[in-house]
Amino acid sequence: MNAPGAVTRRPRLLPSIVPITAVLAIAAALAVPGFTSGPNLSNVGQQAAMLLMLSMPMTLVIMSEGLDLSAGALLSLCGVVLAKVLVAGAGLPLALLASMGIGLVLGLLNGVLVSVLTLPPFVVTLGTLGIAQGAALVVTDGNAVTGIGPQAASFYALAPLGVPVSLLIALATWGLTHVLLYHTRFGNSVFAIGGHRDALVLAGVRVHLYHIAIYALMGLVVGVTALLLTGRMNSGHPTVAIGMEFDAIAAVVLGGTAFERGDGRLYGTVFGVATIGIVRNALNLMGIESSMQVVSIGVLVIVVIFLDSSRKQKGRAA
Amino acid sequence: MRTWNTLRLAGIVAAVVAPVLIGAQPAHAANERLAAFYKNQVDPHFGLVRGGVEAVVKQMGAGAVTHYAPTRPNNLAEQLSQIEDVSVKRPDAILFMAVDPRGVVPAIEKVNAAGIPVLNYNDRVAGGKYTTYVGADDFKLGLDTGRYALRAIGGEGLVVIIEGVKGSTTSDQRVAGFNKAIEEFPKIKLLASQPGNFQRLPALQVMENLMQAHPRIDMVLAAADAMALGAVEALEAAGRKTAKVVGINGVPEAIAAIKAGRLLATGEFDGYKIGCVAATAALRGLRGQPVPATIILQGTVIDRSNLGPWDVPMDKRVCPKWEEVAR
Amino acid sequence: MSRAAQRDIQPRSGLAGLRERLGDEGFAFGLRIILILGIGVFLSASTQGQSFLSTANILNVLRQASLIFLLASGLTLVILAGGFDLSVASNLTLSACLAAGVMKATGSPLLGAAVALGCSTFAGLCNGMAVTLLRLPPFLATYGTLWILQGLAFHYMGGNEIFGFPPAFRLLGTGFVLGIPVPVYLMALVLALGTVVTRHLNIGQEIYAIGANPVAARLSGIPVRRRQLAVYTASGLMAGVAALVYLARVNSADSGIGEPLLLPAIAAILIGGTSLFGGVGSVLGTVAGSVILALVINGMNLLNVKSTWQPLVVGVVLLVAVLADLLSRGRRERIG
Numbered sequence: 002m003n004a005p006g007a008v009t010r011r012p013r014l015l016p017s018i019v020p021i022t023a024v025l026a027i028a029a030a031l032a033v034p035g036f037t038s039g040p041n042l043s044n045v046g047q048q049a050a051m052l053l054m055l056s057m058p059m060t061l062v063i064m065s066e067g068l069d070l071s072a073g074a075l076l077s078l079c080g081v082v083l084a085k086v087l088v089a090g091a092g093l094p095l096a097l098l099a100s101m102g103i104g105l106v107l108g109l110l111n112g113v114l115v116s117v118l119t120l121p122p123f124v125v126t127l128g129t130l131g132i133a134q135g136a137a138l139v140v141t142d143g144n145a146v147t148g149i150g151p152q153a154a155s156f157y158a159l160a161p162l163g164v165p166v167s168l169l170i171a172l173a174t175w176g177l178t179h180v181l182l183y184h185t186r187f188g189n190s191v192f193a194i195g196g197h198r199d200a201l202v203l204a205g206v207r208v209h210l211y212h213i214a215i216y217a218l219m220g221l222v223v224g225v226t227a228l229l230l231t232g233r234m235n236s237g238h239p240t241v242a243i244g245m246e247f248d249a250i251a252a253v254v255l256g257g258t259a260f261e262r263g264d265g266r267l268y269g270t271v272f273g274v275a276t277i278g279i280v281r282n283a284l285n286l287m288g289i290e291s292s293m294q295v296v297s298i299g300v301l302v303i304v305v306i307f308l309d310s311s312r313k314q315k316g317r318a319a
Numbered sequence: 320m321r322t323w324n325t326l327r328l329a330g331i332v333a334a335v336v337a338p339v340l341i342g343a344q345p346a347h348a349a350n351e352r353l354a355a356f357y358k359n360q361v362d363p364h365f366g367l368v369r370g371g372v373e374a375v376v377k378q379m380g381a382g383a384v385t386h387y388a389p390t391r392p393n394n395l396a397e398q399l400s401q402i403e404d405v406s407v408k409r410p411d412a413i414l415f416m417a418v419d420p421r422g423v424v425p426a427i428e429k430v431n432a433a434g435i436p437v438l439n440y441n442d443r444v445a446g447g448k449y450t451t452y453v454g455a456d457d458f459k460l461g462l463d464t465g466r467y468a469l470r471a472i473g474g475e476g477l478v479v480i481i482e483g484v485k486g487s488t489t490s491d492q493r494v495a496g497f498n499k500a501i502e503e504f505p506k507i508k509l510l511a512s513q514p515g516n517f518q519r520l521p522a523l524q525v526m527e528n529l530m531q532a533h534p535r536i537d538m539v540l541a542a543a544d545a546m547a548l549g550a551v552e553a554l555e556a557a558g559r560k561t562a563k564v565v566g567i568n569g570v571p572e573a574i575a576a577i578k579a580g581r582l583l584a585t586g587e588f589d590g591y592k593i594g595c596v597a598a599t600a601a602l603r604g605l606r607g608q609p610v611p612a613t614i615i616l617q618g619t620v621i622d623r624s625n626l627g628p629w630d631v632p633m634d635k636r637v638c639p640k641w642e643e644v645a646r
Numbered sequence: 647m648s649r650a651a652q653r654d655i656q657p658r659s660g661l662a663g664l665r666e667r668l669g670d671e672g673f674a675f676g677l678r679i680i681l682i683l684g685i686g687v688f689l690s691a692s693t694q695g696q697s698f699l700s701t702a703n704i705l706n707v708l709r710q711a712s713l714i715f716l717l718a719s720g721l722t723l724v725i726l727a728g729g730f731d732l733s734v735a736s737n738l739t740l741s742a743c744l745a746a747g748v749m750k751a752t753g754s755p756l757l758g759a760a761v762a763l764g765c766s767t768f769a770g771l772c773n774g775m776a777v778t779l780l781r782l783p784p785f786l787a788t789y790g791t792l793w794i795l796q797g798l799a800f801h802y803m804g805g806n807e808i809f810g811f812p813p814a815f816r817l818l819g820t821g822f823v824l825g826i827p828v829p830v831y832l833m834a835l836v837l838a839l840g841t842v843v844t845r846h847l848n849i850g851q852e853i854y855a856i857g858a859n860p861v862a863a864r865l866s867g868i869p870v871r872r873r874q875l876a877v878y879t880a881s882g883l884m885a886g887v888a889a890l891v892y893l894a895r896v897n898s899a900d901s902g903i904g905e906p907l908l909l910p911a912i913a914a915i916l917i918g919g920t921s922l923f924g925g926v927g928s929v930l931g932t933v934a935g936s937v938i939l940a941l942v943i944n945g946m947n948l949l950n951v952k953s954t955w956q957p958l959v960v961g962v963v964l965l966v967a968v969l970a971d972l973l974s975r976g977r978r979e980r981i982g
Contacts, residue, residue: 035408038407040406040407041407044400044403048403119972120969121968124964124965124968125965125968127909128964128968131960131961132958132961132962132965134958135954135955135958135959136958138954138955139958142952143484143514147421154425157425233399233425234421234425235424238419241396241422250789251786254783255786286404291387291389292360292797292798292801293801295793295794295797295800296793296797298797299791299795302786302790302793303776303782306782306786306787310780310782311781357805360805361900361902362902363805363806363807363900365805366804388805390796511950519896519898519903520892525947527710528944528948530702531698531702531703531706532693532948548898552820552896556820557702570807572809572898
């Protein structure tokens, strides 16, 4: 299964998120009326789809000891661009290309600043957050972009074989990221860039190319996600996705990928996304007061990372 | 060691269960179940709306109302998720206001398709089918309040506008009303029009900076009370006694400020009334009683002379009579 | 002697040489001063000198900067020690709301202040214990506490606001002493204290050491966990101080006041030259960063620039400040 020349990885424990997701899913199915109904599960899938798409490349970014805080603002910008192209009369494919193009450009900017200029990713992406946010606001003058026609919304409403198209695209993104990470040289370098970057350079690997590619991939995926966002809202809005990157980062870290040392489990992230989606949905269905929903999420985050870190320590002591 | 582990496990379980228990709403005998949406959990205006809704639900003996507000203020993605989730729960009726008037439309259309009656209150949504609209005429509010303010300074002077959030119907309509009022007074000069985001601190800082750029300001027209009060704080801190401020809403703090002479007046956009009337309309609709398709609550300009009815704590407030508003 | 060795011994010329003579901190601060002066000159010119250069406006800018600085000051210490605290803004929100409630109920500013500071320091202590005792990664642990504190604030306020505080209390935010706003004095006081602690006390040197290399710090006998606990507690305490200044200035509290302050606080620290990896930076830098941010926003308001441009400008300023640091960094400091 490993690509030739791949780094051998020692077998690791299942991340805590997996049993926690299972417990929460079972608890929700038993205790929350309506949770297991078809429409509700479809809702959960759709709501989680965008977060899943953002979290896949974010896993790679975090594995490379980086961070991308600009993802949410970039998503809004790509959505706005996509909407504007649709308003201008072009078809959905062209709009999607435009959106992916913008995503790619900003992703490359992030990558170049981080890899070539060696600026800290937190700072770089905070700056590009401002730039993307600013661009979106300036282009729309703060207003939503409406009148985009039915194409985006009808695409979003498609459900081949009963599965929402957004979920299918998200799962496809997972598949693509999996292949990239575990079966290509690019993927190998992602493991190494986090924590052993200098070794790679000294070994003559084209680190810059791969490092930039990580952020460029993030930008591309954001561009595609904008299609789902615009379809869902039937409009483009300059500030709609602010803060989504924090959810994606939380999902990645809940899934067991640590900030240092390039340890990453892609399927862990998927479980992280699932947990967040299930908890939010269950709390909504139970009619829990919004303020306590917020507290619950915070408690959940702390509990999961506590379990993870105490298991890691037990592993070390053993 | 084992007791420590059990203790830890118990602690974790308790920590996870506690917020759920605290936040769970008590079960009611199942009569009508309402779902009420708000834009955020932060602006006291929506606190008033919620108060009005709950008062009516109690008075009219309905079953229960569940309140939905995004955890991140004005977050569209969260509201969309809440709309989707609520359509699974199938309440008997939904009271709805949108975080973004256009972005929610596809989700609302799905709720329409599911056959759940939706009532639009507070400000208009740009699409979807509603049994009734309950709100105010924001443009007229801006116009009336603006006229009052400009007359109060003798029809001439230097004026600044503090807008809300760009793109929100309330802000745009009220500011348009202000501008129309300014047109009617040729001796009034508009110095600047800056957004305050419907929040206090940004409005305060905008006012501070405007004061630097313009040594003399006679009147501040603010699109909402929160911003008006921020402007008042800034003016007072700078010792500018001659400038006057008006806002729109009529929240308790604004009433107190008018009494104390710090705020000149406020245009009435009474959240409590809106909540009352909307909940009444929804329940009447469910009980087969007649309900008009549009209810516009007339707002007066509240100043020192007539603030009595609003100078009342929430638990003592009275809902307007149905016959008066539903003409 | 080889050329390379000669190169290393002789003082370097140009920008890098200046950096060596001033020391890293001095150089970084010098860059900030130049940036501040540059923005100042630009604004004076564009507003024809009247509005920008007036004493009142300068004091305005300083006062606006001081709120962000007070919030960011404790966070600076945490970042210097190599940690992070995302919850400072929600900490401010909850402390402010509780203090407001207490002040309204009892009419006592002292009680309110005690509640705010006690609550915020306790939250900081909890963060510290989560990081040191439970060994949770700081970014995510404080992300969790961010949600918890915010949710508690929502629950306590119930969607309402609390307003109207005693005039004596309000002097903290709106008062003037010798013509200078009180918050500016607070900023100066915290700056002085912070500089003394970080430069001249052992604990300060230990904080820098922990940030630069935690393993080496531990091996050289520094009580790493106790110091980390201390900085997180300090971060909590300063959030409480900022909460009091906010209440005094704005005269009301609701459950959303802190959220918009988080990113500006982080930006102020970063613009000020503090590195997220820890071990590099200063409290003085955070002052400079806060002032630069306040200047930029003040300038945009004075020039009647639409607020839609604000995030863009702030993002660019952040990148400029960081690039300025980079350009002066010696090439040998990073492989590849």
